[in-house]
Amino acid sequence: MEFNSAKYLYDMEGVNKTHIQLNLGNSKFKHIVIDPANTDYQAILEWAKIDGNTIEDAD
């Protein structure tokens, strides 16, 4: 999976993280639901373990 950056998204109340937003470039995005059983989510967590990779907090 190739992407430029990763960022957490929250619910409307701004309390709970709901998704990780991947910026794929050219205005393309992928939203991965935060769920330990989700294989895409697991892959992002593995990516984040690599030095220099960070899932940014919401703006």
Place this chain on the structure above:
Amino acid sequence: MSKAAELAKIGEVATNGQIGGRRNMVINGAMQVDQRGATVTASGYSVDQFKITKTAMDNLVIAVTQDTDTPSEFTTALKLAVTTEESAKAVDELLDIRHIIEAQNLQHLEFGTSTAKKLTLSFWVRSSTTGKYSLLFLLDDDTRSNLQSYTISTADTWEYKTITIDGDTTGVIDNDNGIGMSIIWTLSAGTNFTGTPHAGWGAYAVTEDHAHADMVDFAAVDDGTFHITGVQLEVGSVATPFEHRSFGEELVLCHRYLNALLAYGTGNDNNNKIYNADYVNTHSFVRMGYPRMRDTPTINYTISAGASDTDYSSNGLIQLFNDTVTNWYIYDVLLEKEL
């Protein structure tokens, strides 16, 4: 086949219930549904439900597409074409085509019990490379496998293959929405994937049981082509004629795993957009319902301006918010929850 043998087969088919109700456990076996509509060059899906795995192949260039070269009773097939061959296959390289069946759809097989049912897989295949190919049945939950083979006799000619296997009396398939059984057509395998496989069902070890050491190396031949269609997996030891389902039926079945919304793939066209609606305090959102999927999907989209800063989606409903931009929309929306 003698008359007596023919009657015995008919009796067996009737006993197994193969002449009543839905027989084929494979979704999109005739390769009709291709929601992404894209040419695949790496691991991923071309037509729905059939996944290409291309692991560590550093020379190989492929193009996988839905194709119209088919046996007479079909109109579509999956085509894998080699553009540049794998000139130096390493031990860790692998190329295959997979169909993965959801676990809860296989409970009637009674695997893991003494009454586990026999299965018959049938399919049409055509390849430019003749010889022996490996075909693997893999159970995810208890990590069990059953390696079989088939032979392509004549190059570039459609051939009909059937393989019957016993039910697995040991391996249990969990009753859930995860992976139940994978059917894997291996086209090329490095030595990390070949060894001395066990006969029939047994514990799966990737280094022994994934593929045969004496199978062909399809990826090593430049300009090679491999076609497959008419894939059917049914209970019993008899391959019955392919169960043709309508395009609409297959599409609905595929939607549990992949949903290409609106006119996906047409870009920034009006009939391919989910528009925003204004909300209070400068918030705006796009919202669209869709049939529930296997689980909450990953959402892919292109946005007209900025980026959504809040995602309130659930399984069956897209809800993306933006608290700074009030005039925006998304398009080319693809929901993925494949196995």
